[in-house]
Amino acid sequence: MNRDAIGVFDSGLGGLTAVKALNQLLPNENIIFFGDTARVPYGTRSRQTILRYTKEDVAFLRRHPVKMIIAACGTVSSMLGTDSPVNDIPFTGVVYPAAKKASEVTKNGRVGVIGTPATIKSGSYETALHNMNSKIDVTAMPCPLLVHLVEYGYTDRNNQITRLAAEEYLTPIRNAGVDTLIMGCTHYPIIREIIADIMGDGVTLLSAGEEAAQYAKLCLEEQDLLTDSTEPGHNIYYVSDSVSSFRENAKNFLADAAHGQVFSSRI
Numbered sequence: 295m296n297r298d299a300i301g302v303f304d305s306g307l308g309g310l311t312a313v314k315a316l317n318q319l320l321p322n323e324n325i326i327f328f329g330d331t332a333r334v335p336y337g338t339r340s341r342q343t344i345l346r347y348t349k350e351d352v353a354f355l356r357r358h359p360v361k362m363i364i365a366a367c368g369t370v371s372s373m374l375g376t377d378s379p380v381n382d383i384p385f386t387g388v389v390y391p392a393a394k395k396a397s398e399v400t401k402n403g404r405v406g407v408i409g410t411p412a413t414i415k416s417g418s419y420e421t422a423l424h425n426m427n428s429k430i431d432v433t434a435m436p437c438p439l440l441v442h443l444v445e446y447g448y449t450d451r452n453n454q455i456t457r458l459a460a461e462e463y464l465t466p467i468r469n470a471g472v473d474t475l476i477m478g479c480t481h482y483p484i485i486r487e488i489i490a491d492i493m494g495d496g497v498t499l500l501s502a503g504e505e506a507a508q509y510a511k512l513c514l515e516e517q518d519l520l521t522d523s524t525e526p527g528h529n530i531y532y533v534s535d536s537v538s539s540f541r542e543n544a545k546n547f548l549a550d551a552a553h554g555q556v557f558s559s560r561i
């Protein structure tokens with residue numbers, strides 16, 4: 295049993311997809327979230343830069359009492375591979391949990407992956423999927439504009455600009471006949487409805503952030519680190535840029551992030 299918080303970080307809003315899932319799965323846990331909004335996007339930067347940011351994000355979270363860290367970021371997870379940035383508390387990224395779920399749910403063995411340019415270039419999801427089942431056929435596509443559109447708040451189901459960009463990226467994946475799509479960047483489930491409309495009913499959409507939250511729950515259970523509190527947990531949000539634009543953009547996705555405790559913090 296441990297009452298410390300779960301630390302979650304991302305470059306921006308995407309990490310909220312993991313926070314939302316954690317709140318549903320583990321309602322008594324406290325969460326400390328860090329969004330590096332001053333430096334988003336990560337996914338168009340070099341591996342070296344992303345790893346430097348990762349180190350700083352983890353160091354920021356470790357200034358608080360955290361019992362586990364989740365890199366709720368496909369880009370960071372892809373650059374880390376199987377390395378962990380901490381050695382004394384549990385850690386997970388999003389790649390392994392999402393790939394594991396995809397390998398379990400695909401029926402036709404064709405899996406699509408969308409992610410940032412750095413994620414797709416790394417081949418991280420492909421490697422993880424092939425380690426689980428070498429026969430899985432993977433169609434992967436970088437979607438560089440989607441993080442910007444989400445951070446800018448272009449998330450409404452009827453937003454024509456986001457729809458157009460998503461059509462462009464998703465058409466080759468739909469044409470490849472995948473039955474499962476990993477939304478391998480945690481920003482993408484924020485526009486899940488648009489993605490679902492384009493991919494159609496027959497395709498299972500997997501959120502990397504949600505899968506990481508499920509996996510984190512298992513890790514905490516296994517290591518006996520869940521809280522024994524019966525009170526509702528609290529989320530505290532830190533961002534490295536403007537609090538007001540974070541609140542504004544977060545409000546449609548996670549009401550608590552728009553109204554709860556949000557602080558601006560230098561890292």
Ligand code: DGL
Nearest residue numbers: 308335336337368369480
């Ligand atoms: N949400 C992140 C990811 O999952 C990062 C997006 C970005 O900063 O480019 O890849």
